Amino acid sequence: MKSIIRKFLSLSLAVVLAAAPLNAFASDALGDDLASSSVEVNERTELNAGTFWSNTYSDLRQENYVVYSPNARVKPIVSGGDYTTQLTTVSTAAKKLEARGYRVVAGINGDYYDTATGIPLGSMMTEGVLRNASSEYYAIGFRDDGSTVMGKPSLRITAQSDYGRSLTVTAFNYVRQSSFGIYLYDSTFNARATTGTSEEGVDVVCSAVGGSLGLNGSLTLVVEQVIEGGKDTPVGAGQYVLSSNLKAASYVEQLRALQPGERLTLSVSASGSEWSGVTNMIGALYQLVDNGQVCSGLVNGAAPRTAVGLKRDGSLVLYTIDGRQSGYSIGATLTQVAQRMVELGCVTALSLDGGGSTAMVATSPDSTVSTLVDKPSGGSERAVTNHIFLVADSRPTNSVGHVYLESESTRVLPNAQVKLTATALDTNYIPMANSNVSLRADKGTIDGNVLTAPASGTVTVTANAGGASAQTKIDVITQPDSISVKQNGKAVSAITLSAGETATLTASAMYRHLPVLGDNKGFTWTVQGNVGTIENGVFTASGSIGSGSVTASLGRISVTVPVTVTARALRTLDGFETSFATATGTRAMLSYNSEMTRVHNGYASARLDYAIGSEGNAYIGLNYAIPSNYDQLNFWVYGDNSGAQLALVTDTGSVNLGALNFSGWKLLTANLGAATAITGMIVSSDTELISAVYLDQLVLSYGGLTDTTAPKLSLQYNAASNTVTGTVKDDIDGAAIPTIRVTYDGKSYTSYTYNQSSGALSITLPAADGAQHRVSVVAGDASGNLSRAGVNAGTSSTTPAFADMRDHWANDAVAYLKRSGISNGSNGNFLPDTKISRQEFAVLLARYLGSSQDYSSVQLPFADTNEIASWALNGAKAMYSLGIIKGSSDGSGKLYFNPTANVSRQEAVTMLGRLTEKGYAQGALKFTDSSAIQSWAAEYVSTLSEMGILTGFNDGSFRPNGAMTRAQVATVLYKF
Numbered sequence: 001m002k003s004i005i006r007k008f009l010s011l012s013l014a015v016v017l018a019a020a021p022l023n024a025f026a027s028d029a030l031g032d033d034l035a036s037s038s039v040e041v042n043e044r045t046e047l048n049a050g051t052f053w054s055n056t057y058s059d060l061r062q063e064n065y066v067v068y069s070p071n072a073r074v075k076p077i078v079s080g081g082d083y084t085t086q087l088t089t090v091s092t093a094a095k096k097l098e099a100r101g102y103r104v105v106a107g108i109n110g111d112y113y114d115t116a117t118g119i120p121l122g123s124m125m126t127e128g129v130l131r132n133a134s135s136e137y138y139a140i141g142f143r144d145d146g147s148t149v150m151g152k153p154s155l156r157i158t159a160q161s162d163y164g165r166s167l168t169v170t171a172f173n174y175v176r177q178s179s180f181g182i183y184l185y186d187s188t189f190n191a192r193a194t195t196g197t198s199e200e201g202v203d204v205v206c207s208a209v210g211g212s213l214g215l216n217g218s219l220t221l222v223v224e225q226v227i228e229g230g231k232d233t234p235v236g237a238g239q240y241v242l243s244s245n246l247k248a249a250s251y252v253e254q255l256r257a258l259q260p261g262e263r264l265t266l267s268v269s270a271s272g273s274e275w276s277g278v279t280n281m282i283g284a285l286y287q288l289v290d291n292g293q294v295c296s297g298l299v300n301g302a303a304p305r306t307a308v309g310l311k312r313d314g315s316l317v318l319y320t321i322d323g324r325q326s327g328y329s330i331g332a333t334l335t336q337v338a339q340r341m342v343e344l345g346c347v348t349a350l351s352l353d354g355g356g357s358t359a360m361v362a363t364s365p366d367s368t369v370s371t372l373v374d375k376p377s378g379g380s381e382r383a384v385t386n387h388i389f390l391v392a393d394s395r396p397t398n399s400v401g402h403v404y405l406e407s408e409s410t411r412v413l414p415n416a417q418v419k420l421t422a423t424a425l426d427t428n429y430i431p432m433a434n435s436n437v438s439l440r441a442d443k444g445t446i447d448g449n450v451l452t453a454p455a456s457g458t459v460t461v462t463a464n465a466g467g468a469s470a471q472t473k474i475d476v477i478t479q480p481d482s483i484s485v486k487q488n489g490k491a492v493s494a495i496t497l498s499a500g501e502t503a504t505l506t507a508s509a510m511y512r513h514l515p516v517l518g519d520n521k522g523f524t525w526t527v528q529g530n531v532g533t534i535e536n537g538v539f540t541a542s543g544s545i546g547s548g549s550v551t552a553s554l555g556r557i558s559v560t561v562p563v564t565v566t567a568r569a570l571r572t573l574d575g576f577e578t579s580f581a582t583a584t585g586t587r588a589m590l591s592y593n594s595e596m597t598r599v600h601n602g603y604a605s606a607r608l609d610y611a612i613g614s615e616g617n618a619y620i621g622l623n624y625a626i627p628s629n630y631d632q633l634n635f636w637v638y639g640d641n642s643g644a645q646l647a648l649v650t651d652t653g654s655v656n657l658g659a660l661n662f663s664g665w666k667l668l669t670a671n672l673g674a675a676t677a678i679t680g681m682i683v684s685s686d687t688e689l690i691s692a693v694y695l696d697q698l699v700l701s702y703g704g705l706t707d708t709t710a711p712k713l714s715l716q717y718n719a720a721s722n723t724v725t726g727t728v729k730d731d732i733d734g735a736a737i738p739t740i741r742v743t744y745d746g747k748s749y750t751s752y753t754y755n756q757s758s759g760a761l762s763i764t765l766p767a768a769d770g771a772q773h774r775v776s777v778v779a780g781d782a783s784g785n786l787s788r789a790g791v792n793a794g795t796s797s798t799t800p801a802f803a804d805m806r807d808h809w810a811n812d813a814v815a816y817l818k819r820s821g822i823s824n825g826s827n828g829n830f831l832p833d834t835k836i837s838r839q840e841f842a843v844l845l846a847r848y849l850g851s852s853q854d855y856s857s858v859q860l861p862f863a864d865t866n867e868i869a870s871w872a873l874n875g876a877k878a879m880y881s882l883g884i885i886k887g888s889s890d891g892s893g894k895l896y897f898n899p900t901a902n903v904s905r906q907e908a909v910t911m912l913g914r915l916t917e918k919g920y921a922q923g924a925l926k927f928t929d930s931s932a933i934q935s936w937a938a939e940y941v942s943t944l945s946e947m948g949i950l951t952g953f954n955d956g957s958f959r960p961n962g963a964m965t966r967a968q969v970a971t972v973l974y975k976f
Helices: 014-019 090-099 249-256 334-343 811-819 838-849 870-881 905-913 935-946 966-975
Strands: 002-005 031-042 045-054 059-068 074-080 102-109 124-126 129-134 138-143 148-151 156-161 166-169 183-186 201-211 218-230 239-245 263-269 278-284 286-290 305-311 316-321 346-352 360-362 386-393 400-407 417-426 438-441 445-447 450-452 457-465 468-476 482-487 495-498 502-511 514-516 524-528 532-535 538-541 546-554 557-566 571-574 588-593 605-612 618-625 632-640 645-650 653-659 663-671 677-684 689-701 712-718 723-729 739-744 747-749 752-754 760-764 772-780 786-794
Touching: 031 059, 031 102, 031 400, 045 102, 059 102, 059 360, 074 090, 074 124, 074 138, 074 278, 090 102, 090 360, 090 386, 102 305, 102 316, 148 305, 148 346, 201 249, 218 239, 218 249, 239 249, 278 346, 286 305, 286 334, 305 334, 316 334, 334 346, 400 457, 417 457, 417 468, 438 445, 482 546, 482 557, 495 502, 495 538, 502 546, 524 532, 538 557, 588 618, 605 618, 605 677, 653 663, 712 772, 712 786, 723 772, 723 786, 739 752, 760 772, 772 811, 772 966, 811 966, 838 870, 838 905, 838 966, 905 935, 905 966
Parallel strands: 002 400, 002 468, 400 468, 495 557
Antiparallel strands: 002 031, 031 045, 045 059, 059 316, 074 386, 102 360, 102 386, 124 129, 124 278, 138 148, 138 278, 156 166, 156 263, 183 239, 201 218, 201 239, 218 263, 286 346, 305 316, 305 346, 400 417, 417 450, 438 457, 445 450, 457 468, 482 502, 502 514, 502 538, 524 546, 532 538, 546 557, 571 689, 588 605, 605 689, 618 677, 632 663, 632 689, 645 653, 645 677, 712 723, 723 760, 739 747, 739 772, 752 760, 772 786
C-alpha cells in the first residue's frame, strides 16, 4: 500500500529554521526557499509547489510543476481545438477530456502561437496524426509508452506521384507565404474549412483514399481538381488541398503539372530516429537547457513562464511559474527558468508559451474533476492554441490503495484550528466516498477533521484507511517574524473609537514572508491606559475620552497600536441621496425627490404622501437598524402646516413627534429609548387630509445632542512640495466625518489622504506646469452640514491668456476657462470688462458642467425663444432642462428668457446656487445693500458667500442689480 503525503519540506524543520539564517534553503535560480509541497496525484506522478523569496526584488515567486515517470497507468497526450486556428483554455480542454472518460492528472498550456490567427508556431500531432506541421522550431514528442523526446524534429513532408513526380510540402495547415512554397491543408485548418488564403494561387484539391499523415505511416491522395486562381478554397471532409501562391512561380508550375486522377503518396520524416514511435507532438520556441547546461542568449524580463523538461532517467517535468503579481509572484526570466529546470534534474528543457498564457490544471486526489492550480496574470485563463496533458483511467476500482492527507496549513499559531482533509483512494487514485478514514495526532486534539494545535512543537498527523496510511507534519510557530493588527478586517496603525464604541480586532503573524494560520487565541492581548477592554477579539472603548494602546504579542514579538477614544460621532442613518423605488404603505407613499426647493441636505430627499381621515391613519413601513449606544433620531421635516400628528414607530413602540403645524424645514428629535430598529412612521388626524411632507437627513444621536454646525476646514498650499495640506474638525463628530471631497480645477480629484483620527488632510498635486490651479475641499459631517475651502496652487501666470488679459487681475481665472475649453475668447481677445448676456452665461455654465447629454429635443417655454442665438440655443436648453434658468414673467403669464439682456449679479448667483448641494450654512447677509437683494436670490447669495466663492465690493456693497462682467464670471467659475 502507498501513502500520499503533502509535505512542506522547509517547514518540517521548524527548530532548525528558527535558528538558521533565512537563506539556509535556497534556489540559485529563484531565491530563498520558503515552502514546498509534493503530492502523488497518480502512479509515479507528483504535483509539486514551491514558494521562494527574491532578495533582488523583495518579493515572492510561486512555482508549480509535475514530475512524471513513464508508466502504464498514466500517459502524456497533446490536445488542441476542433480546428487549427481555434483557441481554448487549458481548463476547457481538460473538461473535454474528462467528458471522454479520462481522469486529467495534470495539464499545461502549450506552444507559442500567432495571436492574429491562432496558429501554433511549431508542429502538433495527436493520436499519431499531424494536425499542423512545420520544418522549423523545437518540439516535444510523446510515445504511447509515455516516453518523451525533445529537440528539433525538422519534419519533412514529401509527396510521391504514381506518375513519377515528387513534391516537397513546405508546411501543413499554416498561413501560405506569397513568394515560396507548397502548402497542404485539410478541413480542420479553420472554422470555415477553407485554405484561408487571401491571394490567388493554384490549388490542387485531393481526396484521401488511405492511410494518415503521421510519422508512422503514409497518406494516399487522389487528385480531383486543379484550380487556377484559387483563393480561400473550401476543403471538404476527407479532402486535402495543395496550394501555392501565383507569385511563387516554380512551385506553381509543379502543382499545374498534376493531373486529375493522379495518385500521391505523402510521407513524413524527422531528422533523427529518436522521433520514431512518437504519436503526440507539440512545438516549442526556445531551448532552455541542452545536455544539462543552461542555453545562452535567452530573452530577458521577469514574467509568467511555462516550460517542459526531460530528466536523465526519462522523467518528464511540466513546469509553470506565475508572475506579474506583486505580493504573490513576480515571475522569472527564461534564464532563471532554465536554471531552475537544471536544479530539478533536467538535462533538456524547452520553453512553451508564457505570460498571460501560462496555466496549469490538476485533479486533486480527493476530487474527480480538474481545477486550475496557478493564478494567471490576467486574472483569468487565456485561451491558447494547444496543451499537454497527463491522463489516466477515470473508472473506480473500489479497492483501497492509498490515503490522501492534507492540512489547511503546516505553519500555525498556538491553539489554532486547523482543517484536515483525509480521503481514501482506490487503486486508480479515485476518491472513495464511503471509506472510513481515521485521524490521530501525537500532539493537540482532533475533533472530526479539525485539529486544535498545541501551544508549541511539531504535530504529526496520521490518517489510516483500509491498510493504507499517510502522515503530515504541522509546525506550531511561537516566534513569528512580525505581527499585524486589523480593525474590522482592515489593517490599522492607529485606532480611533468614540466612547462606548466596539471594534473587532484580529491579529495575524508572518513567518519567513508567509502568513501563519491562526486566530486571536494564539496571541496575548493587553490594553494600556484607561481606553477600554478587549475580550475574544472585541475591543470596547471606555465611556470617557482618552488615549492609550492595545498590544498583541507572541513569544518575543509584539505589536502595539495606539488607541484614541473620542466623543461619540453621530451617524447618518439615511440621507436619501441614492434613488430608491417608491414604497407604498397604508394610505401612504414614500418616494424619491430631487426637486431642490424641497431638499435640506445634499441633492435629494424623501417625499411622504399621506391620506388620512375616517378610514384611519396613514402608515409607511421603514427598515432601519439602530446600533447600540444610540438612543435618539434627529431628522429634518418640511412641514405642510396641516396640524396632523407625526409619530415614529420602533420595535419597542411609537414615539410622538408632535403636530405638523409648521411649513418649511424644521429639525425634529425622537427619543428612541432601548429600541433596536425603526419600523415605520404614522401620520394621524381627526380631520380628513390629503397632503405631503418631505424628510431629509436621518441622523442617529444620543443624550439630546443635535448638530447644525458645519465642520471647520482650513487649507494651505506648499509650493516647495507642490502639495495642499489641511485640517478638518467638527464640534460633534471630531475628525471622523463621512464626507471629504476634493476637486482640482473643478474636477473630482482622488490623490489625497485623510486621517479620520487626527483630521489631517494631504493632497498630492499633479506636476507643476507653470499655471495657477484651484484646489477645493468639501467636508461634511454626519448631520449633513457642509463646509468648503479653496486655495490657489501653482504659479500665477505672467503670460496673458488672451491678448487683452495682460496684467489683468482675472488672468489666472480666464486662463482656467481657456485650458478647460469653457471659453475660447473672441478673435484672440477675452473682453474681460465687457458685461455678459444671459445667453452667454448659459453657454459658459453648460460648458462648465461638461454634460454630454443631447438637449436638442428640449422644448423651451419662453416667448422670446426665437431671439436666442443659434450658438447659444443648446446651452439655454441645457440650463432650462436642469432647472438652472427658469425665465422671468411680465405679469401676463408669459415667460421670457431675455437672451441679450445683461445677467445681473443676483441672477448669476441664483443660477450657480441652483447647482449647489444643500447643507452649507446660510448666514445673515452683511452687505450694505442687502435689502436690495431679491428674496428669490437671498438664499443663494448667502450660501455662496459662506462658501467663499462670492465677495462684495470694497465699499461693502453687493450691487445685486449690477451687471456681471466676463472677468467676474471667470473668477466665480474658477472658484466654484
